[in-house]
Amino acid sequence: MDLAVQRAETRKSPQERERIDDLFRLVPVGGGLALDAGAWDGHLARRLAERYERVVALDLTAPTIDHERVTCVQGDITALNYPDDSFDLVLCTEVLEHVPTERLATACAELARVTRRHLVIGVPFEQDLRLGQTTCRSCGRRNPPWGHVNSFTMDRLRGLFAGLRIEATSLVGQRTGTNALAAKVFDLAGNPWGTYGQEQGCVHCGAKLVAPERGLTTKALMALGSALYFPGVWLRGYQPGWVHLHLVKE
Secondary structure, X not given: OOHHHHXXXXXXOHHHHHHHHHHHOOXXXXXXXXXXXXOOOOHHHHHXXXXXXXXXXXXXXXXXXXXXXXXXXXXOOOOOOOOOOOEEEEEEEOOHHHOOHHHHHHHHHHHHHHEEEEEEEEEEEOOOOOOOOEEOOOOOXXXXXXXXXXXXXXXXXXXXXXXXXXXXXXXXOOEOOOOHHHHHHHHHOOOOOOOOOOOOOOOOOOOOOOOOOOXXXXXXXXXXXXXXXXXXXXXXXXXXXXXXXEEEOO
């Protein structure tokens, strides 16, 4: 499937619409200049342009967004090329979970530095990174699902944004986790149910992730892994999938 079509289809899902609507309930209405840090397909930048006079859409590769109030730029949130207090609002969602862990604190400090007042972030909530992981057929190493190298709790988020006040918090969606035995069995099977449809390549070698072939051994291990996994889901249940925070610089 073409990448643009795949992204558009993702945005149409009920879960994605619920998540984005929840996120924008925290975005202050009205303002001069906003930054969409990690603009991806430009969907959120366009929505911000309904509320702000000008929007800067920033990503590692400059986005292509045809909108009179949106300026597309190339940039890295770990080293933003803007003075302190440049934006009335900074929005950052679907980004921090991808930032290399050793650079995460720097990225959060940069987001806080360039906002004048409001910062709205969205990250997966307490994600179990063993569930949905993949195995790279090029280097043989395991990858977290969707290239998510960071997992977030409320305590971790408070520490990362210690200099800002939490104005509002919202939890949305649902997800579950796995257990050590099921994860080990799926590892032995080559993680055939991993997120191989993701855009991101292997976080270790950059190669495209390709699902393993499902021979008899793989199928037997999948059956065993499922037997270990599903009772745990039934006992543990589900938890919110995403946490959204509206942070304020005093």
